[in-house]
Amino acid sequence: MKNRYTLLFFIGIILFSNACKKDELKYDTRSFLLGVTPWPPDFTTTGYNLAYNFINTNCDMVSNHFDDGVPWEEAYSNLPMPQQLIDDLNRKKQKTNADKKILLSVAPLKISRKERTGYYGSSPNSAYVNSWANKAFNDTTIVTAYVKFIVYLAEQLHADYINFGVESNSGDWNANDFEEYKQFLSMVHTKLKAIYPDKPCFISFMVTLDPKFLTNAKQLEPYTDWITLSAYPYSYIGSPVHGSSSPALIPSGLFQSFVDINSSKPCAIAETGYIAQDLNLTAVSKEGTVQWQEDYVNYLFDFCEKNHAKFIIWFCAYDYDAAINTFNALGENQELTSLWKDTGFFDENLAQRPSYSVWKEWLKLPVQ
Numbered sequence: 001m002k003n004r005y006t007l008l009f010f011i012g013i014i015l016f017s018n019a020c021k022k023d024e025l026k027y028d029t030r031s032f033l034l035g036v037t038p039w040p041p042d043f044t045t046t047g048y049n050l051a052y053n054f055i056n057t058n059c060d061m062v063s064n065h066f067d068d069g070v071p072w073e074e075a076y077s078n079l080p081m082p083q084q085l086i087d088d089l090n091r092k093k094q095k096t097n098a099d100k101k102i103l104l105s106v107a108p109l110k111i112s113r114k115e116r117t118g119y120y121g122s123s124p125n126s127a128y129v130n131s132w133a134n135k136a137f138n139d140t141t142i143v144t145a146y147v148k149f150i151v152y153l154a155e156q157l158h159a160d161y162i163n164f165g166v167e168s169n170s171g172d173w174n175a176n177d178f179e180e181y182k183q184f185l186s187m188v189h190t191k192l193k194a195i196y197p198d199k200p201c202f203i204s205f206m207v208t209l210d211p212k213f214l215t216n217a218k219q220l221e222p223y224t225d226w227i228t229l230s231a232y233p234y235s236y237i238g239s240p241v242h243g244s245s246s247p248a249l250i251p252s253g254l255f256q257s258f259v260d261i262n263s264s265k266p267c268a269i270a271e272t273g274y275i276a277q278d279l280n281l282t283a284v285s286k287e288g289t290v291q292w293q294e295d296y297v298n299y300l301f302d303f304c305e306k307n308h309a310k311f312i313i314w315f316c317a318y319d320y321d322a323a324i325n326t327f328n329a330l331g332e333n334q335e336l337t338s339l340w341k342d343t344g345f346f347d348e349n350l351a352q353r354p355s356y357s358v359w360k361e362w363l364k365l366p367v368q
Contacts, residue, residue, distance in 0.1 A: 025361055025362065025365070027305055027365060028365065029365055029366050029367065029368040030301075030305060030362055030365045030366070030367055030368075031304070031305055031308040031309055031310070031367070031368065032268070032269075032304050032305070032309045032310055032311050032312050032367070033060035033061045033101060033310070033311040033312075033367060034058075034059055034060050034061070034311070034312055034314075034359065034362065034363055035055070035059045035060060035061035035062050035063055035100075035101070035103065035311060035312070035313050035314075036051075036054065036055060036059055036062065036063070036313060036314045036315065036316065036317050037062070037063045037064070037065045037105075037271070037313065037315055037316060038051045038052055038055060038062060038064070038092065038095070038096075039051065039065075039315060039316040039320065040318070040320070040323065041318040041319065041320045041321075041322055041323060041344075041348070041350075042320065042322035042323045042325075042326060043323060043326055047322070047323070048091065048095065049095075050317075050318060050350075051316075051317065051318065052095040052096065054317040054318070054345075055096060055097075055100065055317075056095075056096070056097045056100070058317070058359065058360065058363060059100065059363075060100065060101060060311075060363075060367070061100050061101035061102065061103060061160075061311060061313075062092075062096055062100050062101075062102060062103070063103040063105050063163075063270070063271065063313045064092050064102060064103070064104055064105065064153075064157055064159075065105040065107075065166075065271075066104075066105065066106045066107065066153065067106075067107040067111070067117075067166065068120055069117050069118040069119050069120035069121070070108070070117055070119065070120050070145065070146060070149050071085065071119070071120040071121055071149065072119060072128065072132040072142070072145045072149075073128040073131075073132065073145075075145045075146070075148040075149040075152065076141060076144060076145035076148060078148075081152070082120060082121035084121055085120065085121065089153075089156050089157065092157060093156070093157065101160045101161070101311075102157050102158060102159045102160050102161070103159070103160070103161045103162075103163065103270075103311070103313065104150070104153055104154050104157055104159035104161065104162050104163065105163040105166050105204075105270065105271070106149070106150055106153065106162075106163065106164055106166065107165075107166035107167065108146060108164070108165060108166075108184070108188075109165075109166070109167065109168070111336065112170075112172075113167045113168070113170040113172075113206070114170045114172050114173050114174070114177070115177065116137050116142075118133075119132060119133070132145075136180055137177070137180040137181050137183075137184045138180045138181075138183040138184050138187070140187075142184065143184060143187045143188055143191070146164075146184075146188060147188055147191045147192060147195075150162060150164055150188075150192065151192075151195060154196070154199075159199075160199070160200075161199070161200045161201075161202075161311075162192065162196070162199060162200070162201045162202070163202055163203065163204050163228060163270055164185075164188055164189070164192060164201060164202070164203065165185055165188075165202075165203030165204065165220075165223075165224075166203075166204055166230070166270070167204055167205075167206045167230050168181070168185065168203045168204065168205065168216075168217075168220055169205045169206055169213050169214075169216040169217040169220060170206065170213065170216065171208070171210045171211075171212025171213045171215075171216060172212075173216065178216065182219060182220065182223070185203060185220060185223040186222070186223050188223075189201060189223040189224070193225075200225045200226055200266075200310075201224075201225050202224040202225045202226040202227075202228050203220060203223060203224045203228070204228045204229065204230045204270035204271070205217040205220070205227070205228070205229055205230065205258055205261075206229075206230045206231075207229050207230065207231040207233065207254060207255060207258050208236055209236055209237075209251065209254070214257060214258065214261075217258060217261055218261050221261050221262050221265075224265070225265065225266075226265055226266045226267060226268055226310065227258065227259055227261055227262060227265050227266070227267045227268075228267065228268045228269070228270040229255065229258055229259070229267070229268070229269050229270060229272075230269075230270050230271045230272070231255065231269065231271075231272045231300075232272065232273055232274070232339070232340070232343075233247070233250050233254070233274075233296075234274055234275050234279070234286055234288065234292075234296075235279075235284065235286070235339060237249040237250055237251075238286070240283065240284045240285070241284075241285055242285050242286075242287065243284075243285070243286050243287065244286070244287055244292075245274070245275055245279075245286045245287060245288050245289075245292055246292050246295070247274075247292060247295045247296040247299045248295075250299070255303055256303075256307075259307055266308075266309075266310050267304075267307055267308075267309050267310070268309050268310040268311045268312070268313075269300070269304060269309060269311065269312040269313060270313055271313050271314075271315050272300065272312070272313065272314060272315065273314060273315040273316065273340055273343030274288075274292070274293045274296040274297070274343055274355075275288035275292075275293065275342045275343055276288055276289065276290045276292075276293040276342055276343070276344075276347070276353055276355070277289075277319075277342040277347070278342075279338075279339070279342065281335055281336075281338060281339065282335060288342060290353045290354055290355070291354070293343075293353060293354075293355045294353070294354040294355045294358060296355075297355045297358045297359065298358060300312065301358070301362055314343075314345070314359075315340060315343065316340065316343060316344055317344055317345050317346065318344040318345070318346045318348075318350070319341060319342050319343070319344040319346065319347050319348040320341055320344070320348075321341060321348035322348065324337060324338055324341055345359060
């Protein structure tokens with residue numbers, strides 16, 4: 001009897017050890033840096049402090065993301081920049097620890113990602129707005145102004161990497177407009193490399209199931225130093241109505257098909273995220289769980305390590321329900337902003353999610 005209990009004891013030890021090993025990382029190093037944007041849970045001092053505290057204690061880098069238009073005339077004519085932009089830059093510089101690598105991400109496109117972005121900081125009646133709105137995308141003055149804006153931001157922030165074409169590969173482009181945009185990107189890339197020959201300058205590609213996105217990404221490949229991806233697969237996998245967002249539904253090879261556009265170029269994740277709560281919008285509703293978010297983080301990190309990715313940017317560390325309420329109070333209740341609301345490592349009550357533990361475990365690994 002004693003031998004039987006001894007045997008059961010050792011079996012139990014073995015099973016417990018195996019269970020513990022299941023949660024251990026199978027890697028000793030990581031190829032990629034880890035970072036987020038400073039998107040806050042709300043646009044308050046407390047909200048910004050939370051966002052930057054996460055960056056300074058849980059990240060190797062930060063993505064400073066500019067998606068609010070371009071001050072075309074100010075950039076082109078070397079005029080003083082809008083005060084709102086200066087204040088934003090000062091906050092970014094003051095609140096980010098000096099040891100963090102900086103990714104500068106700038107969108108030359110509107111949120112539709114198929115037309116040129118608007119004018120930063122001006123009213124619709126401004127003379128500047130109309131004069132610049134009528135120019136073609138491949139107009140040399142547009143290219144010059146945009147490059148000057150990129151250089152201004154890069155010098156202000158001491159950027160280590162430049163994403164000058166956030167989410168450029170929409171499958172919904174008008175053919176003529178896309179041709180102009182390709183010429184724009186080509187000229188911008190050439191000018192930036194002349195200024196920053198040793199700095200990675202790239203555009204990011206949206207990963208989707210629509211083959212037109214992959215086709216367009218392939219056409220843009222000559223104008224990027226790296227292959228960098230923007231991926232929010234919960235938004236399109238499964239049924240659009242009350243569908244599952246389990247990462248098990250991500251088609252095998254989807255991410256790889258984009259990285260393989262040019263496997264000789266380094267790859268990275270320029271932005272990503274995954275819902276941990278249900279998503280309910282007019283056009284799409286999805287079931288989300290903390291487990292599926294954790295599963296996606298594991299899936300993503302494993303993919304990136306196998307492909308020797310340079311970095312991973314998770315878009316926001318905190319759910320931003322409070323920020324949505326602020327938008328609504330200002331009359332800016334654009335439903336699209338809720339698409340990423342519940343993708344934080346912390347929920348709206350600042351409760352930690354399991355995915356954060358995975359992040360911290362990878363963060364401990366040395367980068368090689």
